[in-house]
Every structure is written in structure tokens, then in C-alpha cells.
Amino acid sequence: MKLLRQQIEAKTGAGTATLLPEEPEDMWHAYNLIQPTDQIRAKAIRRISKDMGGGAVTSQRIALDLTIAVTSTDFDLASNELHVAGRVVSENEHVKLGSHHTLDLELNRKFTLEKVDGWDSVAVGMLAEACNTGSRAEMWAVVMGEGIANICLITEHQTILRNRVEVSVPRKGKGHMEQHNKGLEKFHSTLLGTLQRDMEGAKRDAQTEKTVPLLLASAGFYAQAFLQFVKEYAVRSGNKFLQALVPSIVVAHSAGEHVHNLAEVLASPACTAKLADAKFTRETALMDTFMKHMRLEDGRAAYGPREIERAVESGAVGRGGGVLLISNTLFRSHNLAERKRWVALVDRVKDVEGGEVRLLSSLHESGKRLEALGSIAAILTYPLEEMEEEEDEDVANGVHANDEEMII
């Protein structure tokens, strides 16, 4: 995203920013930035009906600049389109004040955003991040099993499921070996075809010559088998695209064929080496640290809105290792008071306590894991006592459990 003009007063946060989205991912940033009650100005096409008198009505489509007060936003992940609905707040000769309009934000078309209540620290942070075009990691990933595969595109802020391939592969058994092999062959060629279409399409859209690396992940050796197939096919067909791709393929181990199995893959050494600094690998590592503390039950991890507020209150998320993990869904809340509550919390941790704040994208696996925990969690600097009350009778029960049937 290119920042064309910025007029934000540091003190009050009042002001506007004019932005030009350039890459598909910028739409996702815009979606996170634009809140209900914000005012947004962009080029719109609107059909204007005119009463010519005597019952005759003519209508024509006019391109005009419209400013609307946002009431809702709608982000279509698959097509990467952002629709912003609202009411017109600046009158012009064609459109009446207060009439409804839905703006379709597009790539390479600028828009101006103004926050009625001023830009808070989180919004300013998001803006800075959206405009940072420095390091952009991107890769394709295929998480697969036997007869099933998910094709994903992983970018700095999103993991997008682009396609899912399912081909039934008959199992081994008396005399069906040939069917098994045939099924596998069909699965591989279907998967490769789909993958190739996806990757080439994306490459065309992005208009780059750069080959995006590909990650193949599976349990067992399904991924190796597929890599073998790709290699053979690339040689046999002489396909230039595939031949360029083959050297950039990484094979990794995952537990299963689901998209959420990517979390583990992204944390694996094979990937961290390739994507050393990508935001999502750091986030994944942080979530793992959090989980580790939870498992150790050393009291240095907490999750859930109320618990976290209490922890921040008592100064446990501060200097020396305190990390607040918060999902960006909380800031997309349509309830303004809710948003303010979280902004205040973030500000407090950052400015008063001196802890680290991490905004996790809800479109990544680490963010999804966080969402399961109530969208907010923290690694604490010291254990909070009252949060865990031990009950030892339970353990005692387990020991002499043999003579009785367990309930499950």
C-alpha cells in the first residue's frame, strides 16, 4: 500500500490518510483499517435517474467522488474484494445527503480515510505496517495426505486456502494393487494440474517474473512421492514453468492434510531457514512459547479477555518478557466501546508496562489458535498465584482407579 498523503495530528489523532492499494494483500490491510463510523472518500460509479417530466425517466451512470460514513464492511477472501457500505455525508449535485452507497475498493485506485474519533495507536500501527513494503515473504503450500490435498497461498498476513483436491484412492487388498496405483496416479496429476493453474494465475495477476517457492507438507512420504511425480512430469513434458519451480520446492513433515497442520510446518526448521524473518514464523514461535508455559503450568501464561485484563492490571505483562498476543479480530469489532477497551489495553502494555504487543492476523494459523483461546492471550513476567487453584484430590482418585470401571 502506498501512502499518498497523511495529515494526522500526533496529539489528537485527528486527520486523514490517502492510500493507494497496489497488491492484493493491501485489501486485507484496508479491511482491518476501515471501521464503522469512519469516513471514506473514493471514486464511485452511481446510476443517476432523472425525472424528465411527464413520467419520462432517464438514467445514466456517472463516475463521481463520494464520501460515506461507513456502516459495514464486507471482505471477500476468495476474490479479494472489499465492499464498504455507508451513507453519503457530502452532498453533490447528483447524490443526496444520507443516501446509501456501497463503495467497491479496487487495486490501484486511491481512497482517503478519516477517523471520526481520531486515529488511535493501533490504527496508526496498522497504517505503518500496511505501508511497509520492505520484506514481503510469500509462498505456496500444499498440505496433503493420500487422495486429499489443500493448496494454500501464504503471505505476510494471510493464509488463503485456494483449492482443495480430493480423489478417492482405493486401498490395498487382494488384487486391487493396480487400482491403488492408478488412483494415486490420478490424484497426483489432478493435484499438479490444479496447483499449476493456481500458481500460474497468481503469477499473471502479480505480473512478476519471480518464482514463488512451493512447500509440500504431509505425513509419511506422500509429499516426497508427489515431488517425485512433479519432477518426472516436468522433465517429461518439458514445461518451463514447472522446471523453474522444481528447485524451489521444499518438502516438510506435517501431521495431517488440514490447513491448520501448517502451523507446525511453519515452525519447522526447514521453513524457518527459508522464511527466516517472515512475520508469521515469529508469531508461530510466540504461540508455541505460550503453549509451552501453559503445559508447564508455571503460571506464566494466561488467556481469555478477563484474565488478561487482570494480568495487565497487576503488572504481569511488562518489561522483561511480557508479551500480549491479541488477534486483529478484536479491533474489527463493530462495537466502538469494545474496540476502545482493547486499544486502551494495548496502549497500557506498550507505554506504561513496557511489554511487547503482537497483533496476530486472524487469517494465519497462529491467529486461529489464538482465536480459539478467546482472541487474546499473554506470556507473563511472573506467575499469577490466584489464577490456578490446585485440587489434589483429583490426582489421588487416579491412582486406585483399577478396580472400578472408568466412566469413559
Place this chain on the structure above:
Amino acid sequence: MPPKAGFSRAKNVGYDEDDIYDDYSEEEYAGDGEGEGTSEEDKEQMAAGVIKVREALGSEYKVKEAEIQDALWNYYYDVGKSVTFLKNKYAPKAPTPAKPKAVSRFDQAAGAADAKTPTSTGTPKAKAKTRGSADGEKLADSVEKLVVETKVKSKSLNVVDEYRNCALKRVSNFVVIGHVDHGKSTLMGRLLYDLKVVDERSVDKLRQEAETIGKSSFALAWLMDQTPEERSRGVTVDIATVPFETEQTSFTILDAPGHRDFIPNMIAGVSQADFAVLVVDAQENSFQSGLKGQTKEHALIVRSMGIQRLIVAVNKMDTVSWSKERFDKVRQATTAFFETASFSLKNITFIPCAGLTGDNVTKRVADDNADWYSGPTFLEALEASEPKARALERPLRLTINDVFRGSGQNPLSISGQIEAGTLQVGDVVLALPSRETATIKAIELPDGSPADWAVAGQIPTLHLVDIDAVHLRLGDLLCAPTAPVRLVKSFTCKMLAFEHVMPQFVDVFRGKQQVTGLITALASILNKNTGEVTRRKPRIVKPGEVARVRIELEGSAGLPLEVGARIVLRDGGRTVGAGLLESYT
């Protein structure tokens, strides 16, 4: 409606005022216009209808052709209604008087099988629809199809009675579990070889092949591991299902993979088993790594999926020269683990054996060092294991374990274990989650012999018609259309935790079927034995604790689950817990 109507429409050009409707309303039109004489299509429909009604009625009803034609005419060729009408009319002639409830259900099912029609009076719309699926399409298709259709003829057997009368051998399925490389496949290969299920020649051939790649000790395992991947890497990947028979019992081996990556396949095997054989390596190092690894995980999965009976085969005794001391040590360590895992020890038998040499598998040990052992052989222990009680009277439940092309005549076949109920040739079954129905054209037993029916516990191959292969996937459930299973999207279950559990994403396994789910709430920690709530709203569930949790499934399909269903929860390649379904919404 699918565009299959094209054929009959072309024939019906004459009824032009009806052209805008599909052919079903045209048929109705034809039925209404009684005085107008019969068209060619009517005759065709009538002929087909008569055949169907005859099938549905079975041989005990002696009904004249004219009567059937009349009934069909009156009910606008609705086979189901005609059958009901005729059955009521000629009921006294039926040889079986006042059937008990179970019987009537089978009869009903058989009736439904042929007509695919609810016997209650439907609205005209429903009528058109059922006709669409039952008659319309097929009539419009071709005569060839009609011939196929007449082949699928239900004998309307009372399968439960048939089963009791024919005194079949006891059916018993067991799953073979244990850590990778502890010799599961080799032990099973040895068993088959010694029982002469496989002949000398094919084993010799495998031996030669194995020797050429320098893995001669794998020859017996290759009886189980048939794919090139499995053979070149020397690990089992997928369940091998192999039947064999002894004098009293027909067994089915479900040889599970030991490698941790293939636990989903292993779970599919466990869901079909009556009891389990846990293979452990007698050698110290390998035994210890197993106890930390899949010996433990497999045993826990088996336990939490409701299997009580366990045979522990202490394998590779030849490598520790049949040392009693070593056997006792293994027994002790394993027993200690079973106690913590709440197995009841009276259901566990320990057998020392050696799969590679065949000692104490089917015959006693030859080695003098083994004098101390006087217990049963492995095979004797298998025979001493009682299979689970079979729920014959309950509605049909069958989990699909494989979908394949049986042969040229049977383009679509499935196999899997019947968990409950019975089925017979001609039955209509409902596949979930696709909600498509299929008709059973033929049944094949594990040994390859054809059968008219099959009952719970057996693992038959079913040749299906009237369904497309895309609607059947591994792990899907076949059930009786009269008593289907609900597709559940969120449920509460009691969960035994194997690992730390927090609100998190998990893979929910029901046999081979697997859906991503989210543990949304940890409701309470329960007392293991009494089920009382000991703590509400825990933040984390520790390994070994039993908790009540709420799980929501992702996606639109859901899982076919019933109260009391057993599920396994996994995350990131580890089994985090096992659940018993309590309630669903």
C-alpha cells in the same frame, strides 16, 4: 430434476400442452386421461411396474397380473402404493401369520428397497419426486437398465432368523497394534503362513524378492505390506485386512501401521475390531522407545475406543534367547502402564512368541530355554478371545473402509465392517454425509464367497448400484434409510485427555472419517470413576484427567454421530484425547 428425462420427452411430443412441464407431470397427465387409450410409453411403464410389484410382493403372494395392472393404473404407476394396496388385499393368503415387530421392520425395509417409496400417502409433489428417483429415470433410461434392476431382487429374508438358524462360525475381528518395527506385520505373516492360508510358493517368491533388496527378514511382513512404498521402506502405511479361519472361528486380521504418521489409518482399523493384539518387542531398547511412543499411544486409543480385551504378544523372544527374566520384566513394565491407563487387568493376556521363527505362534516353542513357559500359544489365545456382543436388532450401521471397482460387472464396490444391524441383497442403504441412497446388488464375504445377507461383526464387500462413486468416500457411513444417523455439527462429550488440552483446534476422528473441530469450552473436570464434577471451568485439562468439553465442527457437512459414539481427538500429529459423545445439537 436431472436431464435424464430427455428420452421420454421426445416420445411424448404429442402432449404438447404439457411440454413446459417435465415428464413426470406428463405421466400424470397420461394417467388421468383414462379413456384415451394407452400410449407406447404407458405400456412400457406398465410392464416395468408389474415386474417391480411382483418382486416387492415376493413369491408368497399369488396375485394375478390383471390385478397388479389395475392397482398400478389406479395409483398412477406408483409401485410402492400398489404393493401396499395388494398386500393389504391379499394379506390372509400370506404364509407367515402375525409377524413379530423385528420381522415387520425387515419386511418394510425390503419393501422400501424395491419401491424407494414411502408407504404413506404422499402429496402429489412427493409422489412425482419418488417416481422421479425410482421409476421415471430408469424407465426413461433404457431396457438394459431394467434388466439390471430386476437382478437386484430382495428375498425379503428375516436375516436375524437366518443367522441364528445357519449356525455360522463365530466371527471375530482383531486389530494388531504396537510401536513401529516391533514386528506386527511379520507376526501376522507368520500366522497366515503356518495356518496355510498362503501357500509355500508365494512366500518363497516374496523371500526371493526381499533378498534381492537385502531385506530378507521382511518377506513375511510383505504378505501384509503390498504397496511398493510399504515394501521399499519397510513400514506398514495402511491397514491390511486379511481373513483366515480356524475350526471354531472365522477371524479377520486388521494389521495396523505402527508409525506415528499413520495413526489415522490405525484408528480406522481399531473402529472395526473386537479385541486387540498389542505387539511389543522383547529387546530392552526397542521396548523402551515403544513405551514412550506408539505402544503407549496405541494402547490408549484402543482403550478409549471401548476395546477391553487385549493380548500382549511379547515378540522377538528369539533375540533374547527366550529369557524368562526378560519376559517378566516386559510384563511388569507394561502392566504398570496398563494400571495407570485404567485397563482391567483380568482381560489382558501376555504371550511370549517369535514371529520370525514362528515359535509359540501356532506351535509350541522348540527352544530348550523356553521350558519355563507352559501357557497357551498365540493362536490359542486368539481363539480364547470372545468377540463383542453384536447388535443385530439395531438399525444398520456400516463404516466404509474401502471404495473400489470390484470387477467389470460390479463397477462400484465398498467394504467395511457392519457395526450394527443386518443387510441383505436388494436393501436400500443411505450414505452419509452425502445423503445419497444406493441399492445392494450383491454381497461378498471376506473369503470371497457370495452371500444373500450379512450381519453385524462381519466385514463384507458390497456391490452397489444406483449411486455414483463421488458420493462414497472412505470413512463414510452407510445406514438404514428408515433410521438414519443425524449429521452432527456441535456436541458435548466426556474426554479422557492424553495431552494438555485447552480451547483449541483438533482433528475429530470417527473411524477413518475426520473433520476439523474447535474445542470451544472446557465445561468441567470429572471424577474418573464416579463422573462427578470436581472442578468447573478449568483453564487447562491435564493428561490423564477426564473432562466434559464442548466441540464445534468446522465446515458444513458435520459428522454422523450418535450418543455413545467414540471419537478420537488429535492435533499436530499427537493424540490429545478420546471422547464419548454425550449429547449433540
